[in-house]
Amino acid sequence: MIQRIQTLYLVIVGLVAGILPFLFNLWIDGKGIEFFAQNELWISIAFYVSAVLAVISILMYKNRQNQFVVNRLNMILNLFLLGFFVYRSLSLSGEAMVSEKGIGMLIPVFSIVFLVLANRAIKKDEDLVKSVDRLR
Template identity: 75%
Template sequence: MIQRIQTIYLIIVALLAGVLPFFVNLWSDTEGNEIYAQNEILVSILFYVSGALALWTIFLYKKRKNQFVMNRLNMILNLFLLGFFVYRSLNLSGEASVSEKGIGMLIPVFSIVFLALTNRAIKKDEDLVKSVDRLR
């Protein structure tokens, strides 16, 4: 049952976390150099793990409870990334003529939103299966 809506949400999360951070800048340093995910090893690894976890969760479609738990773990990972970015942005200097904070810092927020939508769809499927089992 890969054709479910949660599969589309998980593919979006995999693309957001696995591809996008390497093309949009996360922040700029004091010299004006743009920092991407591949410049920071920890950030790069966390984005790759988040994308891989989303792809792996797609193939757990027969085990909806495990899929739900894996999405929760992915949400925690993205919350950790978001916390790191908030900490990093608070340590960057304030707004000058050019903003030093990049658009890539919002990627974990969008990932968390799509993971929450995925968990809602998985819960809906689980409730539907339980209601069908009651009718038998």
């Protein structure tokens, strides 16, 4: 059903992945230039795909197993983004010219947390349905 708690979690993931990377900077390089998600095409595509996967998962409320799988794929995508951001933050120079890591680098972490919460709620619903089927 669409009024479940996992829908709220997935809406939050869709909003976080679809809007926040374009509002908050991901990092500031040594020259003081702020880097947003729209500056790099593949990063913006990855965030948009994550938001679209969350919306697709919301619409798959009748098939909980596929919803669970789509959320796992979304988690893997966010883990790749997080890995890239960690690699990028470690390769940013911070010696002579100070570079800063932006709050936007934490967006995949928030997405992963809410996806895990959504998957736990989906699993709980699936277990409830199985227990009711056993009683019949």
